[in-house]
Amino acid sequence: MEVQCPTCSAKFKVPDTVSVATCPYCGTTFQLETKEELGEHFFFPPMRKDAGGVLLKFISRQYGAPADITGAKITKKELHWVPVYFFYLHGKSTRWSTIEEVRFVGIPAGSPFQGMLKDYPFPIRGKRFFDEAVVGKGKYYEPKMSREEAEAMARSIMESALRSEASQEDKSLGGVEIEVKYQGLVHYPLWEVHYEYGGQNFVGYVDGTDGRVVQAEYPLMSGARKKASLLGAGVLAAGLIIGIIAAGAYGSAWGLIGGLIPGGAGAFGIFRKGAVKKRKVSEVMRLNKGNLYFRPM
Numbered sequence: 001m002e003v004q005c006p007t008c009s010a011k012f013k014v015p016d017t018v019s020v021a022t023c024p025y026c027g028t029t030f031q032l033e034t035k036e037e038l039g040e041h042f043f044f045p046p047m048r049k050d051a052g053g054v055l056l057k058f059i060s061r062q063y064g065a066p067a068d069i070t071g072a073k074i075t076k077k078e079l080h081w082v083p084v085y086f087f088y089l090h091g092k093s094t095r096w097s098t099i100e101e102v103r104f105v106g107i108p109a110g111s112p113f114q115g116m117l118k119d120y121p122f123p124i125r126g127k128r129f130f131d132e133a134v135v136g137k138g139k140y141y142e143p144k145m146s147r148e149e150a151e152a153m154a155r156s157i158m159e160s161a162l163r164s165e166a167s168q169e170d171k172s173l174g175g176v177e178i179e180v181k182y183q184g185l186v187h188y189p190l191w192e193v194h195y196e197y198g199g200q201n202f203v204g205y206v207d208g209t210d211g212r213v214v215q216a217e218y219p220l221m222s223g224a225r226k227k228a229s230l231l232g233a234g235v236l237a238a239g240l241i242i243g244i245i246a247a248g249a250y251g252s253a254w255g256l257i258g259g260l261i262p263g264g265a266g267a268f269g270i271f272r273k274g275a276v277k278k279r280k281v282s283e284v285m286r287l288n289k290g291n292l293y294f295r296p297m
Helices: 051-060 132-137 147-168 222-250 253-275
Strands: 002-004 011-013 020-022 028-031 037-043 073-093 100-108 176-197 200-207 213-219 278-281 285-288 291-294
Touching (some): 051 073, 051 176, 051 213, 073 132, 073 147, 100 147, 147 176
Parallel strands (some): 037 176
Antiparallel strands (some): 002 011, 028 037, 213 278
Protein backbone atom coordinates (compact mmCIF):
# COMPACT_ATOMS: atom_id res chain seq x y z
CA MET A 1 0.00 0.00 0.00
CA GLU A 2 1.05 3.63 -0.49
CA VAL A 3 1.59 5.92 2.51
CA GLN A 4 2.59 9.55 2.99
CA CYS A 5 5.32 10.73 5.36
CA PRO A 6 3.97 13.17 7.99
CA THR A 7 7.29 15.07 7.99
CA CYS A 8 8.33 15.58 4.37
CA SER A 9 5.04 14.54 2.68
CA ALA A 10 6.85 12.08 0.43
CA LYS A 11 4.77 9.13 -0.79
CA PHE A 12 6.15 5.58 -0.81
CA LYS A 13 4.94 2.00 -0.67
CA VAL A 14 5.10 -0.38 2.31
CA PRO A 15 3.90 -3.99 2.83
CA ASP A 16 0.28 -4.34 3.93
CA THR A 17 1.37 -6.30 7.03
CA VAL A 18 3.32 -3.50 8.77
CA SER A 19 1.93 -0.89 11.16
CA VAL A 20 5.14 1.13 11.52
CA ALA A 21 6.92 2.70 8.52
CA THR A 22 10.18 4.54 7.95
CA CYS A 23 10.35 7.21 5.26
CA PRO A 24 13.15 6.37 2.77
CA TYR A 25 13.60 10.09 2.03
CA CYS A 26 13.91 11.76 5.44
CA GLY A 27 14.26 8.78 7.83
CA THR A 28 11.15 9.56 9.92
CA THR A 29 9.54 6.53 11.57
CA PHE A 30 5.81 6.76 12.30
CA GLN A 31 2.69 4.77 13.09
CA LEU A 32 0.69 4.24 9.92
CA GLU A 33 -2.69 4.56 11.64
CA THR A 34 -2.05 7.61 13.81
CA LYS A 35 0.85 9.24 11.90
CA GLU A 36 2.61 9.58 15.27
CA GLU A 37 6.37 9.97 14.86
CA LEU A 38 8.42 7.34 16.68
CA GLY A 39 11.87 8.77 16.12
CA GLU A 40 14.54 7.16 14.00
CA HIS A 41 14.17 3.53 12.96
CA PHE A 42 17.18 1.24 12.44
CA PHE A 43 18.12 -2.37 11.86
CA PHE A 44 21.26 -4.44 12.30
CA PRO A 45 22.39 -6.26 9.15
CA PRO A 46 22.52 -10.05 9.65
CA MET A 47 25.91 -11.73 9.71
CA ARG A 48 27.07 -13.75 6.71
CA LYS A 49 28.12 -16.76 8.80
CA ASP A 50 25.82 -19.78 8.87
CA ALA A 51 23.87 -19.70 12.14
CA GLY A 52 23.53 -23.49 12.22
CA GLY A 53 27.27 -24.04 11.94
CA VAL A 54 27.97 -21.37 14.56
CA LEU A 55 25.54 -23.03 17.00
CA LEU A 56 26.90 -26.57 16.59
CA LYS A 57 30.51 -25.42 16.87
CA PHE A 58 29.71 -23.67 20.16
CA ILE A 59 27.90 -26.74 21.51
CA SER A 60 30.85 -28.98 20.58
CA ARG A 61 32.94 -27.10 23.17
CA GLN A 62 30.47 -27.72 26.01
CA TYR A 63 30.95 -30.24 28.81
CA GLY A 64 29.44 -33.63 28.00
CA ALA A 65 28.48 -32.76 24.41
CA PRO A 66 28.81 -35.61 21.85
CA ALA A 67 32.10 -35.62 19.98
CA ASP A 68 30.28 -35.72 16.63
CA ILE A 69 27.70 -33.01 17.44
CA THR A 70 28.97 -30.78 14.61
CA GLY A 71 27.58 -33.38 12.20
CA ALA A 72 24.04 -33.07 13.59
CA LYS A 73 21.24 -32.45 11.09
CA ILE A 74 19.90 -28.90 10.95
CA THR A 75 16.13 -29.22 10.52
CA LYS A 76 15.04 -25.59 10.63
CA LYS A 77 16.54 -22.09 10.51
CA GLU A 78 14.42 -18.98 10.84
CA LEU A 79 15.43 -15.34 11.12
CA HIS A 80 13.39 -13.17 13.50
CA TRP A 81 13.36 -9.37 13.52
CA VAL A 82 12.86 -8.32 17.15
CA PRO A 83 11.87 -4.69 17.95
CA VAL A 84 14.11 -3.03 20.55
CA TYR A 85 14.00 0.52 21.94
CA PHE A 86 17.50 1.92 22.52
CA PHE A 87 18.34 4.50 25.19
CA TYR A 88 21.40 6.37 26.41
CA LEU A 89 21.35 6.76 30.20
CA HIS A 90 23.39 8.97 32.49
CA GLY A 91 22.60 8.60 36.17
CA LYS A 92 24.07 10.11 39.32
CA SER A 93 23.25 10.63 42.97
CA THR A 94 22.37 14.17 44.01
CA ARG A 95 23.18 13.97 47.71
CA TRP A 96 26.13 13.02 49.86
CA SER A 97 28.87 11.31 47.83
CA THR A 98 28.67 11.41 44.02
CA ILE A 99 28.03 8.14 42.20
CA GLU A 100 27.69 8.15 38.41
CA GLU A 101 26.81 5.56 35.77
CA VAL A 102 26.66 5.83 31.98
CA ARG A 103 24.98 3.09 30.00
CA PHE A 104 23.36 2.21 26.68
CA VAL A 105 20.30 0.00 27.19
CA GLY A 106 18.10 -1.92 24.78
CA ILE A 107 14.54 -2.75 25.86
CA PRO A 108 12.90 -5.53 23.80
CA ALA A 109 9.43 -4.29 22.83
CA GLY A 110 7.71 -7.39 21.47
CA SER A 111 7.97 -10.92 20.00
CA PRO A 112 8.05 -14.31 21.78
CA PHE A 113 11.72 -13.66 22.63
CA GLN A 114 11.13 -10.61 24.79
CA GLY A 115 11.85 -12.54 28.01
CA MET A 116 14.92 -14.27 26.60
CA LEU A 117 16.44 -10.96 25.53
CA LYS A 118 15.72 -9.16 28.78
CA ASP A 119 18.96 -7.53 30.05
CA TYR A 120 20.69 -8.56 26.81
CA PRO A 121 23.91 -6.61 26.06
CA PHE A 122 22.93 -5.29 22.64
CA PRO A 123 25.80 -3.75 20.64
CA ILE A 124 25.94 0.01 20.19
CA ARG A 125 27.57 0.29 16.76
CA GLY A 126 26.65 -1.25 13.44
CA LYS A 127 23.00 -0.27 13.00
CA ARG A 128 21.70 1.23 9.78
CA PHE A 129 18.62 3.20 8.82
CA PHE A 130 15.72 0.82 8.42
CA ASP A 131 15.13 -0.79 5.06
CA GLU A 132 11.61 -2.11 4.40
CA ALA A 133 13.15 -4.97 2.41
CA VAL A 134 14.15 -6.75 5.63
CA VAL A 135 10.47 -7.42 6.38
CA GLY A 136 10.46 -10.11 3.70
CA LYS A 137 13.73 -11.68 4.86
CA GLY A 138 12.43 -13.20 8.07
CA LYS A 139 9.63 -13.05 10.64
CA TYR A 140 8.99 -9.41 11.47
CA TYR A 141 7.50 -8.23 14.79
CA GLU A 142 5.89 -4.91 15.58
CA PRO A 143 6.47 -3.21 18.96
CA LYS A 144 3.89 -4.27 21.57
CA MET A 145 5.20 -1.79 24.13
CA SER A 146 5.10 1.98 23.98
CA ARG A 147 8.24 4.08 23.99
CA GLU A 148 7.16 5.55 27.35
CA GLU A 149 6.87 2.12 28.95
CA ALA A 150 10.30 1.18 27.64
CA GLU A 151 11.79 4.41 28.96
CA ALA A 152 10.37 3.71 32.42
CA MET A 153 12.03 0.28 32.37
CA ALA A 154 15.33 1.83 31.28
CA ARG A 155 15.16 4.31 34.17
CA SER A 156 14.54 1.45 36.59
CA ILE A 157 17.63 -0.38 35.29
CA MET A 158 19.79 2.70 35.81
CA GLU A 159 18.44 3.32 39.30
CA SER A 160 19.18 -0.32 40.24
CA ALA A 161 22.71 0.08 38.87
CA LEU A 162 23.29 3.21 40.98
CA ARG A 163 21.97 1.54 44.12
CA SER A 164 24.12 -1.53 43.48
CA GLU A 165 27.25 0.60 43.09
CA ALA A 166 26.41 2.54 46.24
CA SER A 167 26.00 -0.66 48.27
CA GLN A 168 29.30 -2.06 46.95
CA GLU A 169 31.11 1.11 47.97
CA ASP A 170 29.24 1.19 51.29
CA LYS A 171 27.81 4.62 50.47
CA SER A 172 24.41 6.23 50.85
CA LEU A 173 22.82 6.87 47.46
CA GLY A 174 20.52 9.72 48.45
CA GLY A 175 18.57 11.34 45.62
CA VAL A 176 18.87 10.12 42.03
CA GLU A 177 19.06 12.15 38.83
CA ILE A 178 18.74 10.22 35.56
CA GLU A 179 19.13 11.69 32.07
CA VAL A 180 17.53 9.62 29.31
CA LYS A 181 18.14 10.12 25.58
CA TYR A 182 16.08 8.07 23.15
CA GLN A 183 18.28 6.47 20.47
CA GLY A 184 15.54 5.07 18.26
CA LEU A 185 13.67 1.87 17.47
CA VAL A 186 15.89 -0.96 16.24
CA HIS A 187 14.86 -4.23 14.62
CA TYR A 188 17.38 -6.78 15.80
CA PRO A 189 18.12 -10.09 14.01
CA LEU A 190 17.85 -13.34 15.97
CA TRP A 191 18.30 -16.79 14.43
CA GLU A 192 16.20 -19.71 15.67
CA VAL A 193 17.96 -22.99 14.83
CA HIS A 194 16.53 -26.50 15.27
CA TYR A 195 18.67 -29.61 14.93
CA GLU A 196 18.32 -33.35 15.36
CA TYR A 197 20.72 -35.69 17.13
CA GLY A 198 20.19 -39.28 18.23
CA GLY A 199 16.52 -39.17 17.34
CA GLN A 200 15.89 -36.13 19.58
CA ASN A 201 15.17 -32.54 18.62
CA PHE A 202 17.02 -29.56 20.08
CA VAL A 203 16.80 -25.79 19.59
CA GLY A 204 19.17 -22.86 19.92
CA TYR A 205 19.06 -19.09 19.41
CA VAL A 206 21.94 -17.20 17.82
CA ASP A 207 22.55 -13.46 17.76
CA GLY A 208 22.15 -12.53 14.10
CA THR A 209 24.75 -9.74 14.23
CA ASP A 210 27.85 -11.50 15.57
CA GLY A 211 27.02 -15.18 16.19
CA ARG A 212 26.86 -15.14 19.99
CA VAL A 213 24.76 -18.04 21.25
CA VAL A 214 21.96 -16.47 23.28
CA GLN A 215 20.59 -19.80 24.44
CA ALA A 216 21.04 -23.40 23.32
CA GLU A 217 20.17 -26.90 24.41
CA TYR A 218 22.23 -29.98 23.68
CA PRO A 219 22.37 -33.70 24.56
CA LEU A 220 24.43 -34.51 27.65
CA MET A 221 26.19 -37.84 27.13
CA SER A 222 25.75 -40.67 29.66
CA GLY A 223 29.43 -40.58 30.69
CA ALA A 224 29.15 -36.97 31.73
CA ARG A 225 25.94 -37.69 33.65
CA LYS A 226 27.68 -40.57 35.46
CA LYS A 227 30.59 -38.32 36.46
CA ALA A 228 28.17 -35.72 37.76
CA SER A 229 26.36 -38.36 39.83
CA LEU A 230 29.64 -39.62 41.33
CA LEU A 231 30.67 -36.05 42.16
CA GLY A 232 27.33 -35.47 43.86
CA ALA A 233 27.74 -38.62 45.93
CA GLY A 234 31.21 -37.43 46.97
CA VAL A 235 29.86 -34.06 48.11
CA LEU A 236 27.12 -35.76 50.12
CA ALA A 237 29.61 -38.17 51.73
CA ALA A 238 31.92 -35.29 52.64
CA GLY A 239 29.04 -33.52 54.35
CA LEU A 240 28.22 -36.67 56.30
CA ILE A 241 31.81 -37.11 57.48
CA ILE A 242 32.05 -33.48 58.59
CA GLY A 243 28.75 -33.88 60.43
CA ILE A 244 29.95 -37.01 62.26
CA ILE A 245 33.18 -35.28 63.32
CA ALA A 246 31.25 -32.22 64.52
CA ALA A 247 28.76 -34.39 66.41
CA GLY A 248 31.60 -36.21 68.19
CA ALA A 249 33.39 -33.00 69.06
CA TYR A 250 30.36 -31.24 70.48
CA GLY A 251 28.43 -34.25 71.71
CA SER A 252 25.33 -33.14 69.86
CA ALA A 253 23.34 -34.32 66.87
CA TRP A 254 23.21 -30.74 65.64
CA GLY A 255 26.75 -31.10 64.34
CA LEU A 256 25.65 -34.04 62.19
CA ILE A 257 22.70 -32.06 60.86
CA GLY A 258 24.94 -29.06 60.24
CA GLY A 259 27.18 -31.16 58.01
CA LEU A 260 24.37 -32.89 56.14
CA ILE A 261 22.42 -29.76 55.22
CA PRO A 262 25.14 -27.99 53.13
CA GLY A 263 26.40 -31.32 51.77
CA GLY A 264 22.90 -32.33 50.71
CA ALA A 265 22.23 -28.93 49.14
CA GLY A 266 25.43 -29.08 47.09
CA ALA A 267 24.85 -32.67 46.05
CA PHE A 268 21.26 -31.97 45.00
CA GLY A 269 22.37 -29.38 42.44
CA ILE A 270 24.97 -31.75 41.02
CA PHE A 271 22.55 -34.70 40.94
CA ARG A 272 19.97 -32.57 39.17
CA LYS A 273 22.42 -31.59 36.44
CA GLY A 274 23.61 -35.15 36.08
CA ALA A 275 20.09 -36.52 35.72
CA VAL A 276 18.95 -34.41 32.77
CA LYS A 277 19.61 -35.59 29.22
CA LYS A 278 19.21 -32.10 27.78
CA ARG A 279 21.25 -29.20 29.05
CA LYS A 280 20.92 -25.47 28.35
CA VAL A 281 23.85 -23.08 27.97
CA SER A 282 24.56 -19.49 26.93
CA GLU A 283 27.72 -17.57 26.08
CA VAL A 284 26.17 -14.19 26.71
CA MET A 285 27.09 -11.61 29.34
CA ARG A 286 23.99 -9.94 30.75
CA LEU A 287 23.11 -7.06 33.02
CA ASN A 288 21.70 -7.97 36.41
CA LYS A 289 20.90 -5.09 38.76
CA GLY A 290 23.62 -3.05 37.10
CA ASN A 291 26.28 -5.79 37.09
CA LEU A 292 27.52 -7.88 34.19
CA TYR A 293 27.37 -11.59 34.81
CA PHE A 294 27.60 -14.87 32.89
CA ARG A 295 24.23 -16.51 32.78
CA PRO A 296 24.42 -20.34 32.86
CA MET A 297 21.19 -22.04 31.87
